[in-house]
Amino acid sequence: MQFFDRAYEGDPPWELGRPQPEFVALEAAGEIRGRVLDVGCGTGENALYYALRGHPAWGIDFAPNAIRRAREKGAARGSSAHFEVASALELDGLHTTFDTVTDCGMFHTFLDEHRPVYARSAASVLPPGGRCFILCFSEEEPTDWGGPRRVTQAELRATFTEGWAFRWIRPARFETNFAGVTGRAWMAALERVVPGPPRRPASRTAHRVRRRTASSSSAPRG
Numbered sequence: 001m002q003f004f005d006r007a008y009e010g011d012p013p014w015e016l017g018r019p020q021p022e023f024v025a026l027e028a029a030g031e032i033r034g035r036v037l038d039v040g041c042g043t044g045e046n047a048l049y050y051a052l053r054g055h056p057a058w059g060i061d062f063a064p065n066a067i068r069r070a071r072e073k074g075a076a077r078g079s080s081a082h083f084e085v086a087s088a089l090e091l092d093g094l095h096t097t098f099d100t101v102t103d104c105g106m107f108h109t110f111l112d113e114h115r116p117v118y119a120r121s122a123a124s125v126l127p128p129g130g131r132c133f134i135l136c137f138s139e140e141e142p143t144d145w146g147g148p149r150r151v152t153q154a155e156l157r158a159t160f161t162e163g164w165a166f167r168w169i170r171p172a173r174f175e176t177n178f179a180g181v182t183g184r185a186w187m188a189a190l191e192r193v194v195p196g197p198p199r200r201p202a203s204r205t206a207h208r209v210r211r212r213t214a215s216s217s218s219a220p221r222g
């Protein structure tokens, strides 16, 4: 947390002073619906944008400096967006729910053990039918400049299992505040689903019928 809080004493490379274009495009496409929570919101540009577009919007971040700056921006712009210092790993503590959760550049900061905790935490604020969008650095981004962890599609799919369905994952780009410098990313679109009943192995009868069908179809013909 200290790393991020100190970063917000200045302008870190991800601080654009405007929303991340991938989320502007999602909003324009109608993918961002209803009440929106931007987790790891930094100085709040995405949440401020959702509010400007008419969504009841919240942003949370565990870095107090980020939330202080988000609130200052909100006040200066007359925004209705609401900002709180909170952990993305304990979203049930917000005691409210949303229709859409967005994560712009936070998932790739987590340690392995944080990932399943995050999946459960996000599920706690999204009822079935709710949507979640995650923009994270992909393994296709070169590592020669350092930067955060790279994430594969398989890692995303392994994290969001019970109670989640992937609608799609597509290649995307992070913009930075270095002119012309962008990073390769995945944009993952998930939906909360009601977990189905546990899968039972096929019954013995069905197995015998399948075997009989298979042996009769392999009998010599003609």
Ligand SMILES: C[S@@+](CC[C@H](N)C(=O)[O-])C[C@H]1O[C@@H](n2cnc3c(N)ncnc32)[C@H](O)[C@@H]1O
Residues within 6 Å of the ligand: 004, 005, 014, 015, 016, 020, 039, 040, 041, 042, 043, 060, 061, 062, 063, 066, 086, 087, 088, 089, 103, 104, 105, 106, 109
């Ligand atoms: C790379 S920054 C992106 C900030 C912002 N989404 C943006 O695009 O400008 C990652 C953010 O996630 C926040 N963060 C990381 N782990 C968090 C956690 N467990 N709970 C809340 N915020 C977290 C950091 O404080 C930081 O603001």
